[in-house]
Amino acid sequence: MYKLRIFTRGCPLRMDIEVPKTAKRRMMARANQPSVDDNLDVVRSTMNKEERYSHVIALAIYLCRFSPFLNHVPQGMNEKEGKFRLVWDGTTKLLEDDIVMNDITSTDGEPDITFGETKMKALSYLWNTRISYPTDDIKMAYADIAACFRIPKIVPELTGAFGFMIPPMGLYFLATAMVFGSLVSAACWEPMRRAIEVMTTVYFASFPGDTSKHNDL
Secondary structure (H helix, E strand, C coil): CCCHHHHHHEEECCCCCCCCHHHHHHHHHHHCHHHHHHHHHHHHHHHHHHHCCEEEEEEECHHHHHHCCCCCCCCEEEECCCCCEEEEECCCCCCCCCCCCCHCCCCCCCCCCCCHHHHHHHHHHHHHHHHHHCCCCCCCCCCCCCCCCHEEEEEHHHHCCCCEEEEHHHHEECCCCCCCCCCCCHHHHHHHHHHHHHHHHHHHCCCCCHHHCCCCC
């Protein structure tokens, strides 16, 4: 069952690839997106935090060149509202024969993503609540889980396939937790998301917290 596999073995379910040496070295020569070099201080801080949380394992950068089990996936820095996020770019092709991870990562056997139905369900619930209570205040809350895509772990044998190097730091990073940008990241998060959805419904009515502090929002 996929839930047991994601919780105990890791992600993705299936991957069997061979990347030619020329294709691998081409990606290594490109290194990362310019946004990484332009924000090195943020990148260093980010990678220190990622290693502290055991989301990556840092190795000497030269190992990527010599090991047949280590791959390099270009990274980018995405800025939104003053916040930076390291993005694992498994999609961008510059040449037609580039081999990128999202093209060779299978989605077979991964959980269906049902989150797309959630927004409409929430809006319908809100609409019906307003009809039932036309003059009352309606308080809404949502769960924002930090780095949720990092919770599912990568199968140990594939940490190098999802790995990447940061040349200015002189380091190569094994990706031990799922990455922001993989084709299967959302699917691997589904078991946790569904569990949270069910638990929220079950325990909401018995939540003992004081909501008065939110009255001015």
